[in-house]
Amino acid sequence: MQSLIEKIRQGSFSDFPGGVYPQQFKELSNQTPISRIPLPEKLYIPVKQHIGVEGQIKVAVGDRVNKGQPLTQSMNPFAVPVHASTSGEITAIREHVSAHPSGLPETTIELTPDGEEHWVELTPMLDYRQHPKSEVLEAICRAGISGLGGAGFPTHIKVTPKKDIEFLIINGVECEPYISADDRLMREHSWQIRQGIDILCHLLNPKYVLIAIEDNKPEAIHAMQVACQENSDYIICSVPTKYPAGGEKQLIQVLTNREVPHNGLPVDVGVVMQNVATCYAVADAIFTGKPLIHRVVTLTGKALRNPGNVWALLGTPIAHLLAQADVDKQQQQKLIMGGPMMGFELVSDQIPVVKITNCLLAPGVKEMPDMGPEQPCIRCSACADACPAELLPQQLFWHAQAKELEKAKDYNLFDCIECGACAYVCPSKIPLVHYYRVAKAEIRTQEEEKQKADKARERFEARKLRLEQEKAEREARHKRASEARKAAMQEDDGGSQARIAATLARAKAKQEDNGAPSDNSDKVAAAIARAKARKAQASSSGNEVQPDANAGQDDKAAKVAAAVARAKAKKQSTQKTTTPEQPDAPEQDDKAAKVAAAVARAKAKKQSAQKTTTPEQPDAPEQDDKAAKVAAAVARAKAKKQSAQKTTTPEQPESPEQDDKAARVAAAVARAKAKKASRAQQQAHEESEQEVQPIAADSEKKRKVAEAIARAKAKKAMKDKNSS
Structure with a gap:
């Protein structure tokens, strides 16, 4: 390291491959001091003027703004704000032609100056060494400072490296022909540039500071030597004039003989580089609190009658600058932003000045003639x-x-x-x-x-x-x-x-x-077993109530019961015909049979009503109601047959015991039907909500009531018969 520093102090530098030696033409613009120009009628301030993310617009059309007021804001670290270059009114926010080779429109804030130049409240940081570095970085970011050498990289990001820095290189080479903005800035404001270097050293803490200036700028070299003579770690380096010695990688190689790796950054070799105009802007932001709202622009070319360097507000149209330089329209053939080597031709004179605009070149016809038609490559390797x-x-x-x-x-x-x-x-x-x-x-x-x-x-x-x-x-x-x-x-x-x-x-x-x-215990047990099986099947299929799979068997059982009742009736009729010694039955027997039939019909109706008032029970088949009707019809037929037998068999003696037995048989049939209906109802309850107990109790109660009614009627019939 010490040997390298000794070589640098002695002016022994390395070289980079390639390069050319074009004519400089810097004397056209570097002979006069930097001047100030009047306010333009309109300022066109692009929202994005740096490498990174654009901020969000925080003003609206019709708002009045003060000089230095931020127009955008963002929390993204790669976004820096833009500010009002002067006080006035926001008259439009729209697409406007951009400072780019394509000229594609981009979001731009149009500001109409009021000429009063009212500043916002400024907050300088004179004792910046007493503040944390984060506050100093935040102040640089709020000022909207990005690299003014041409790349436009946010400065607050560049001065927060993650590696130790050995060299801070201040680039004042300005190798591009015609451009003299940095030259005049170093001549006239070397002390403020030195203040900016001090702030950057406070943030980066480098071992050495190398201030590189081409040897074709002796006045600038002398001015910077005077400004930096108090600090021996600030080394002024007069490098040979060669294009493009001002390139970042090329200048690092010239000064330190270190090559930045492919896809690498200067910080990878322990170097951070800043432009002299960037140092001036940093000092302005910290010591005065002013944001970046103007910069030095070189107006040059033989088509201009008054070439020179001016302080141009950001957003100033190129046409306004040409008017101040007194452009000769007959001589002007093209308009270039930047130098003749790396600049680009403008598509409109309404393109605004942005943060990376360092030169406006208006060459004459003979000064920079058209290159002519493109010819085929002859493989001469001069480009390599x-x-x-x-x-x-x-x-x-x-x-x-x-x-x-x-x-x-x-x-x-x-x-x-x-x-x-x-x-x-x-x-x-x-x-x-x-x-x-x-x-x-x-x-x-x-x-x-x-x-x-x-x-x-x-x-x-x-x-x-x-x-x-x-x-x-x-x-x-x-x-x-x-x-x-x-x-x-x-x-x-x-x-x-x-x-x-x-x-x-x-x-x-x-x-x-x-x-x-x-007698029905086996049937009840079988019905309970079927209900359990259906319940298990319902549980396995999502607890949905399944339709009664044994409905057909229940219908068959009802039909069997009806057939049994008919067979009993036929048997009773046969016994009556084969027993001539029985006495004639009184009229009360016929009445008892009718009462039994009415009781059976009432039970059937009540069962039907219960089915309609219990929505959770499965639908009863129509055969149950039909069976009840059949049973009632059978009872009526029995009564009619008994009456017919009485009229056609006068010789048979009255048999009160037989009539009483027939009444008991009818009552037993009615009870059997009631029991069967109760069992069917009980089975339906088991399949739906498992409410067996209340149904069984209700059916038992109904059965008892029916039996009591039948017994009462039979007693009443016997009593009436005895009394007659």
């Missing part, structure tokens, strides 16, 4: 010899012209600094840099589209994964709910079985107490 990045411009040209972008990238297209040295020496007058710029733009567009597609694919995959997770969660919830329902059903099933068993035990006990045989 002049390339400071040691590329193969000829190969890059072929691939860029053929739209073979991947092959152009393989030849390190993005290492090209677009210095124009290759086009300067090309005997075929091929605008090589133009082809490289177009190829770079197409590659960037493809990469942006690819990034958008990748992001869209990631969003789609994330959405698909989210939907699958939600589906799995729903299925898990449904499974847990189903298992919980099954467990609850099993618990309820145990309680229901206990209640059914208790009900059956009570019914059997009552039957034994009444002396009635429990």
Whole structure:
């Protein structure tokens, strides 16, 4: 390190490959001091004037703003604000032609000056060393400072490296022909540039500061030596004049003999570089609190009668600057923003001055004639010899012209600094840099589209994964709910079985107490077994009530019961015909039979009413109602037949015992029907809500009531008969 510093102090520098020696023409503009110009009628302030993200507009049309007031804001670290260059009114926010080779319109704020120059309240930071570095960086960011040397990279990002810095290089080379803005700035404001260097050293803490100036600027070298003489770590380096010595990688190689790696940054070799105009803006922001609202612009070219350097407000139209320089329209053939090597031709004189605008060149007809038609490449390799990045411009040209972008990238297209040295020496007058710029733009567009597609694919995959997770969660919830329902059903099933068993035990006990045989116990047990099977099937299929699979069997049982009743009636009729010794039955027997039939009909109607008022029970088949009607008809037929027998058999004696037996048989038939209806109703309740106990109790009660009514009627009939 010490040997390197000694070589630098002695003026022994390295060299970079390639390069050219064009005529300078700097004397056209560097002979007069920097001047100030009147306010233009309109200022067109682009929202984005740097490398990074544009901010969000915080003003509206019709707002009045003060000088230095921020017009945009953003929380993105790669966004710096733009400010009102003067006080006035916001008259429009629209698309306006841009300071770009394409001239494509971009979002621009139109400001109409009021001429009063009212400033916003400024907050200088004179004791910046007493503040945390983060506050100093924030002040630089709020001032909207980005690199003024041509790249426009946000300064607050560049001065916060993640590695130790050995060299802070201040670039005052200004190797481009015609341009003298930095030269005049160093001559006139060297002390303020030194203040900016002090602030950057406070933030970066480098070991040495190298201030590089080309040896064709002796006045600027002397001014900076005077300003920096108090600090021995600030070394003024007078480098040889050679284009493009002001390039970042080339200047690092000249001063430190270190090469920035491919796809690398200067910080990778322990270097940070800033332009002298950037140092001036940093000092202005910290010590006065003023944001970046103007810069020095060189007005030069033989088509201008008054060339020189001016303080131009950001947003000033190019036409206003040409008017101040007194342009000769007859001599002006083209208008270039920047120098003749790296600048670009403007498509309109309404393009505004932006932060990276350092020169406006209006060459005369003979000064910079048209290159003429493009000729075929003769493969002379002059472009490769002049390339400071040691590329193969000829190969890059072929691939860029053929739209073979991947092959152009393989030849390190993005290492090209677009210095124009290759086009300067090309005997075929091929605008090589133009082809490289177009190829770079197409590659960037493809990469942006690819990034958008990748992001869209990631969003789609994330959405698909989210939907699958939600589906799995729903299925898990449904499974847990189903298992919980099954467990609850099993618990309820145990309680229901206990209640059914208790009900059956009570019914059997009552039957034994009444002396009635429990003929239907097997059928009841079978019905209970069928109900349990249906319940298990319903639980496994989602606890839905299944239709009665044994409805046909129940109908068949009802038909069998009706057939049994008819057979009993026929048997009673046969007994009457084969027993002539029986006495004639009184009229009360016929009345008792009618009463029994009416009781049967009433029971059938009540069962039908219960079915209509119990929506949770399964629908009873029509055959049950039909069976009840058939039973009633059978009872009526029996009564009619008995009456006919009485009239056709006068010789038979009256048999009160036989008539009483017939009445009891009819009552027994009615009770059997009531029991069967009760069992059917009980089975339906088991299939739906397992409410066996209340139904069984109700059916038992109804049966008892019916029996009591029948017995009362029979007693009344006997009493009437005895009394007669």
